[in-house]
Amino acid sequence: MASRIADIVIKARSPERLARFWCAALGYRITGADETGVAVSGAANAPTMLFLRTDDDVRGTETLHFDLCPTDSGQAEELERLLSLGATPTDAVPSGSWHVLADPEGNKFCLMAKRIAPEPADFHDS
Template sequence: MAVSLYTLTVDTHDLPLLARFWSQVLGWRTVFEADDEIVIGADESALPGMCFVPVPDRKTAKNRLHIDLTPDDQAAEVDRIIGLGATRADVGQGPEVTWVVLADPEGNEFCVLRPKKTLLD
């Protein structure tokens, strides 16, 4: 059976804010927009995309699923993403880890890993 990941759907309280944040983080663009849904992607045909849908409630607990980003320069990317509106997050990771945990403007945790060239080191 052939299957592909189509989108990662994110519940959001502020639809335009969160879609714009992740679009800037990933360097993606809006490929579909309606009052109740915004989809971003590298382009219209690239998979997967991210789909943002509005929900009335705000995030209240640690995410069960999160995004990992692989940068060329971890420190520079963390600074850039914080400049876009992310904050540092403590999910109990401890000081010895090689990744940085951040939260998007609505508190969804994600990680910025070591540069990809050192992932296999």
């Protein structure tokens, strides 16, 4: 069993500005935008970057987290596997779509219900 990073989620006061910057820096393109924020993507197997709108002062706060998606199991099985590896549940109430967990040093990440394809076999061979 495994997971892949599907999204890198970044809180932003100006999601549009950050999206333009990172698109230019990485050669990505804007792939979605609404009142909650902006999504940018690059290569097919690269994580999407989600810039989520916040009115909070984001300097010095947790502004970044990973969204993991299971690749070869369901969310419940992957949750159990991550917990056995040392992840811990947080006080955030899980939704039907995700669980908020913390790694062994307390860094938060989300385990999503959506499954994504594993990396191509040749990726691991290089």
